[in-house]
Amino acid sequence: MNELIRSTAAELAAKIASREVSAVEVAQAHLDRIGEVDGAVHAFLHVDTEGALRAARAVDDDVAAGRAVGPLAGVPLALKDVLTARGMPTTCGSKLLEGWQPPYDATVTRRLREAGIVILGKTNMDEFAMGSSTENSAFGPTRNPWDLDRIPGGSGGGSSASLAAFEAPLAIGTDTGGSIRQPGAVTGTVGVKPTYGGVSRYGLVAFSSSLDQAGPCARTVLDAALLHEVIAGHDPLDSTSIDAPVPPVVAAAREGATGDLTGVRVGVVTQFSGDGYQPGVLRSFEAAVAQLKQLGAEIVEVSCPSFDYALPAYYLIAPSEASSNLARFDSMRYGIRVGDDGTRSAEEVMSLTREAGFGAEVKRRIMIGTYALSSGYYDAYYGSAQKVRTLITRDFERAFGEVDVLVSPTTPTTAFRIGERTDDPIAMYKADLCTIPANLAGTPAMSVPSGLSDEDGLPVGLQVMAPALQEHRMYRVAAAYEAARGQVIADVPALAGAR
Amino acid sequence: MTRVDELMDYAEVVERFDPVLGLEVHVELHTNTKMFCGCANVFGGEPNSNVCPTCLGLPGALPVVNGKAVESAIRIGLALNCSIAEWCRFARKNYFYPDMPKNFQTSQYDEPIAFDGWLDVTLDDGSVVRVAIERAHMEEDTGKSLHVGGATGRIHGAEHSLLDYNRAGVPLIEIVTKPITGAGERAPEVARAYVTALRDLLKALDVSDVRMDQGSLRCDANVSLMPKGATEFGTRTETKNVNSLRSVERAVRFEMTRQAAVLADGGTITQETRHFDESTGGTSPGRTKETAEDYRYFPEPDLVPVAPSRDWVEQLRGTLPELPWERRKRVQQDWDLTDAELRDLVNAGAVDLVTATVDAGATPAEARSWWVAYLTKEANARGVELAELAVTPAQIARVVALVNAGELTNKLAREVVTGVLAGEGGPDAVIEARGLKVVSDDSALEKAVDEALAAQPDVAAKIRDGKVAAAGAIVGAVMKATKGQADAKKVRDLIIARCS
Numbered sequence: 001m002n003e004l005i006r007s008t009a010a011e012l013a014a015k016i017a018s019r020e021v022s023a024v025e026v027a028q029a030h031l032d033r034i035g036e037v038d039g040a041v042h043a044f045l046h047v048d049t050e051g052a053l054r055a056a057r058a059v060d061d062d063v064a065a066g067r068a069v070g071p072l073a074g075v076p077l078a079l080k081d082v083l084t085a086r087g088m089p090t091t092c093g094s095k096l097l098e099g100w101q102p103p104y105d106a107t108v109t110r111r112l113r114e115a116g117i118v119i120l121g122k123t124n125m126d127e128f129a130m131g132s133s134t135e136n137s138a139f140g141p142t143r144n145p146w147d148l149d150r151i152p153g154g155s156g157g158g159s160s161a162s163l164a165a166f167e168a169p170l171a172i173g174t175d176t177g178g179s180i181r182q183p184g185a186v187t188g189t190v191g192v193k194p195t196y197g198g199v200s201r202y203g204l205v206a207f208s209s210s211l212d213q214a215g216p217c218a219r220t221v222l223d224a225a226l227l228h229e230v231i232a233g234h235d236p237l238d239s240t241s242i243d244a245p246v247p248p249v250v251a252a253a254r255e256g257a258t259g260d261l262t263g264v265r266v267g268v269v270t271q272f273s274g275d276g277y278q279p280g281v282l283r284s285f286e287a288a289v290a291q292l293k294q295l296g297a298e299i300v301e302v303s304c305p306s307f308d309y310a311l312p313a314y315y316l317i318a319p320s321e322a323s324s325n326l327a328r329f330d331s332m333r334y335g336i337r338v339g340d341d342g343t344r345s346a347e348e349v350m351s352l353t354r355e356a357g358f359g360a361e362v363k364r365r366i367m368i369g370t371y372a373l374s375s376g377y378y379d380a381y382y383g384s385a386q387k388v389r390t391l392i393t394r395d396f397e398r399a400f401g402e403v404d405v406l407v408s409p410t411t412p413t414t415a416f417r418i419g420e421r422t423d424d425p426i427a428m429y430k431a432d433l434c435t436i437p438a439n440l441a442g443t444p445a446m447s448v449p450s451g452l453s454d455e456d457g458l459p460v461g462l463q464v465m466a467p468a469l470q471e472h473r474m475y476r477v478a479a480a481y482e483a484a485r486g487q488v489i490a491d492v493p494a495l496a497g498a499r
Numbered sequence: 500m501t502r503v504d505e506l507m508d509y510a511e512v513v514e515r516f517d518p519v520l521g522l523e524v525h526v527e528l529h530t531n532t533k534m535f536c537g538c539a540n541v542f543g544g545e546p547n548s549n550v551c552p553t554c555l556g557l558p559g560a561l562p563v564v565n566g567k568a569v570e571s572a573i574r575i576g577l578a579l580n581c582s583i584a585e586w587c588r589f590a591r592k593n594y595f596y597p598d599m600p601k602n603f604q605t606s607q608y609d610e611p612i613a614f615d616g617w618l619d620v621t622l623d624d625g626s627v628v629r630v631a632i633e634r635a636h637m638e639e640d641t642g643k644s645l646h647v648g649g650a651t652g653r654i655h656g657a658e659h660s661l662l663d664y665n666r667a668g669v670p671l672i673e674i675v676t677k678p679i680t681g682a683g684e685r686a687p688e689v690a691r692a693y694v695t696a697l698r699d700l701l702k703a704l705d706v707s708d709v710r711m712d713q714g715s716l717r718c719d720a721n722v723s724l725m726p727k728g729a730t731e732f733g734t735r736t737e738t739k740n741v742n743s744l745r746s747v748e749r750a751v752r753f754e755m756t757r758q759a760a761v762l763a764d765g766g767t768i769t770q771e772t773r774h775f776d777e778s779t780g781g782t783s784p785g786r787t788k789e790t791a792e793d794y795r796y797f798p799e800p801d802l803v804p805v806a807p808s809r810d811w812v813e814q815l816r817g818t819l820p821e822l823p824w825e826r827r828k829r830v831q832q833d834w835d836l837t838d839a840e841l842r843d844l845v846n847a848g849a850v851d852l853v854t855a856t857v858d859a860g861a862t863p864a865e866a867r868s869w870w871v872a873y874l875t876k877e878a879n880a881r882g883v884e885l886a887e888l889a890v891t892p893a894q895i896a897r898v899v900a901l902v903n904a905g906e907l908t909n910k911l912a913r914e915v916v917t918g919v920l921a922g923e924g925g926p927d928a929v930i931e932a933r934g935l936k937v938v939s940d941d942s943a944l945e946k947a948v949d950e951a952l953a954a955q956p957d958v959a960a961k962i963r964d965g966k967v968a969a970a971g972a973i974v975g976a977v978m979k980a981t982k983g984q985a986d987a988k989k990v991r992d993l994i995i996a997r998c999s
Contacts, residue, residue, distance in 0.1 A: 084559045097558065104552050106559055205558040209800035239563050239802050321800055324591050327602035328556045332662065346597045346660065373593070373795035382797060 016074035023056035023074030043162035047121035073116030078168040081122035093137040096357030106203020123158030132431035150415040153183030171217040178435025181447035185410035185461025196442030197242035200235030208318035225253035252472035256479030262296035267403035280453030304395035313388035323369030410447040410461030449488035507759040513684035521721035534670035535562030546663035554668035556600030568670035576613025589799040598642035606638035631677035642667035691748035699823040834863040859896030951976040
């Protein structure tokens, strides 16, 4: 396998900056890899060969001219297809938006471009980020590089799978209920959901506005931190963007890598165990906790009783907001249009378009959300869910009064088989059991690989959670753990197509 | 369309029923930019030229609140004697319509920026009615649909529709009254007077163009009737498309007579939106609200709450201008006007113009005579507002000064103003170009007088005999000879002097 595609982003950036290798060569190596394996993995919905090579050439020109470049300049990246980027389609995994070319860049996209990061293309996802397996994409599922019969997680399965398949060293995901962390866990990669408001949502096609948060995906904690600092920071175009300095996550990742966690108090959330948890996942988690203790951390058990209500609260809030956010897809200004034969009213055309354009899961959530917001039901559903949200936030606050970070398994199970849960929405929803509380509270959380389950040999993730704007705490712990445990991703089996 | 025989005589209506009004006024703010994006907020313009990802509702785009619009909303609230919320949020009002880009309107629901106020409204006879204000809240306007091919220009029967999103996202303030009861037969007048007072107030605040004809001020009139003496309100209708002050009055009056006829006939009023027809003065049903629309309001998660500090609110209170009715009171005293004179001045919309003309040196009487008597006719003839005429108060003051100095006659002065209105330049430029100066050169005038006397010796003899009235014929001849540029009084004096 080409050495370039196995390199970390930090290594690639250093080599490009020192002209040991050109950004064009690096981009081409990854484009070649995509050509080789993406037929089997299907991580990408769109590959922008020309745009990627053009961006790489610009970095090479800058380096050759001696101009200062950013710490990730020339490094390729896979962008989740829920963020707008000029020159490429944005579909959100939906037939409804097929062919739509946004006329503007998301703030995240703009920052990536300004940092000289080379966008390879757009990655597959569950339609409008609704799902935990990427099976809800209108353009076919993405497959887990560890086992092509298994799901790569979701909704951002394409982004994480592209990392695990060595198609890209960096990716951007979005996390509404776990869509960065759960795919990270089941593909053996790192995924970070920043503090709500830490990364601009401008240009992120909304699923649930009060929960959505874009974040970095990578194969190492340091790479994630480097990408985090590129995309984070205040944006006047997003009213919910926080006007505060970006937490020093790169410094924290470097500090953590020295392997010392003396004095760090780590809380184990007691609610995340028991029924529904795969024994191999729990054993991996226990080993991870033991490792943290060995690194000097103090381990404390913490109870967060309201977390038990996180899943039902999430499945009222997220669909409610989604039912309103997705109303704009009416065929009047963009996207496909169905039934406009001159005999039908605008209302009928809207209705036919939405019927044909949305998949089953999206329709299910629009219906749940519409119902939950209806007059007479609002207080019982949306109103109660918001109260639960407040209780969960308080549980976090209490816990962080005692400990520096909280840890848990990222997912209750390893990657399940494609098709296994498609007829059972509740089983599917449970994949996000451990990740949802951080979305409801707006606090940061990340998943770092914690080895392979001893039952099925599939990756398991360790979730590290921190208080709002304290991302550096979790990066430090994750980096220390990663350094001690060793890279899990090195174990990824070669893909059939690339062997 | 309701036929005339389905209406009840108005006198009978007010004898048998008590009307209840509720007025909802939408005001477009004239901020530089839209409510939630940086697009220009201008009326007209090429369709879809003032649009961006946010006001087009493109996927991923987000709103940011226009601080200037919040400031205007607070000033309006303060001028309406409202309480200003210490903390309030926007909400989404969800419904599908092609000219609404997101298929939800970002509005305010149960947390308006201003609430519980009042506005004192002066009726035609000078009596004052206090109208209670329920709330004033912020929201965004929709785009505009142009329905092509139908007979009515409405969506029913149209062949196709064109959408213009230039207006989408323009800041709106919706001002809602509490139910107005007890107005009786004067209900239509109260409705008109309320909208008039509100318009004047908003104009004084300089927050909106308040042009009903352009839709920057729109009134929806809710009307219901209850049997005389009852306390429980009847079913109401909401009449839209009421595009002038006069229409407000007509629409309310029409609905009263229509509803009364239905009720007297044992029928029931359907709760519905009705459409006012300017040409017939009637209303016709629009959307029925039998299946009450459920807007599924919820707090807008893309925006943070608005929490105006008390300091800011007080600071804005300090920016409130003299309110129109206070100003009128002061003007009436200062200029010593009768009630009728004040009413004419106000009805002509000339208070500002006359004040400015006085400030530029004219007396109130001179200024009023120009604006209220003469220029109002000119404005009406052109079909424009008085303030839109192409003449400034300073120019009128200049013309007045020239008349007082004897350099222009009243007749010439009007000709000068006509030239100014025609775009020929300022008064002095018009005088110069048209050669309109009064002929005050005595020798030239004396010569013209002598010639006229010589031409009509009979008349000259009569004048010499003391029949001064005969001088008129000579004056006419002189004026004709000088092309009207002589001061007639002076000519007359000269003739008499020559003949004595």
